Amino acid sequence: MVIPAHMINNIADTYFAVIDKNNNRIQCDISYNLPLVECDKERMEMVLINLMQNACRHTKNGIVTITADFVDQYIQVKVSDTGEGISPEILPHLFEQYLKSQSGKSMAKGTGLGLFLCRKTVEAHGGKMWIESRLGKGTNVYIMLPVSSGLSVE
16 A cells, blocks of 8 residues: 555655756645555656656756645546647657657657556556646646545545
């Protein structure tokens, strides 16, 4: 069982300074009385680190915000940024393996597997993941994870 608030705050405290190379700020808005989530803690941490890393890579002098709330029997985690946003043409393809831009170049540094693996990991835990973005306005990445039945943190 994982306590979402502790996991998210620990990741933000531990990794943000290391992965942020663009002079961003981080904000966490997480309720501490969220229900527990039954998940592989290490894999879910890697998902959140990847999302935070992507937000920092595509945001300069902006804000990366992580929120977590209880929504319809799920914990909803949202990683938002005030960065460059994602083109509407690319948005439907973000979860494809080895995503390439139209010029044939990789979208960014990396293998092109990050979001593909993140979504597969979230889905393997019975969850959902999606992205909303507006070019020039920023991006919101949502993860919904089912709560553990009958267990909560007081």
